[in-house]
Amino acid sequence: MEFPQELRYTKEHEWVKIEDNQVRIGITDFAQDELGDIVFVELPEVGQEIKANTSFGNVESVKTVSELYAPIDGKVVAVNEELDGSPENINDSPYEEGWMIIVEPNNVNDVEELLTAEQYKEVIEV
Secondary structure (H helix, E strand, C coil), X not given: CCCCCCCEECCCCEEEEEECCEEEEEECXXXXXXXXXXXXXXXXXXXXXXCCCCEEEEEEECXXXXXXXXXXXXXXXXXXXXXXXXXXXXXXXXXXXXXXXXEEECCHHHHHHCECHHHHHHHHHC
């Protein structure tokens, strides 16, 4: 499993990447592996406000439906429309093609409060 060092992570298995004062969000390699084959993704609309630790959508797999939790507060500025027709991109490429939303954070420094790759690995090994 991959856990890119440049990303930050949540205990709920989302990853965050800072890109020019915006953040790209998706689920981790571990999460997609646990879910199995992803068949549907429900994401927020562009312009919607999200709040840290609250649900912003869900992922449906052949096994279960799991909620997605916002890692930070902010406004959704882009949604990965490719996932509508190809939700399997999350399984195939969770950190590249399988990203979910881009958010303009209320405070980009909040990302620093999230887990490092090493800290996240410790969480999932428990």
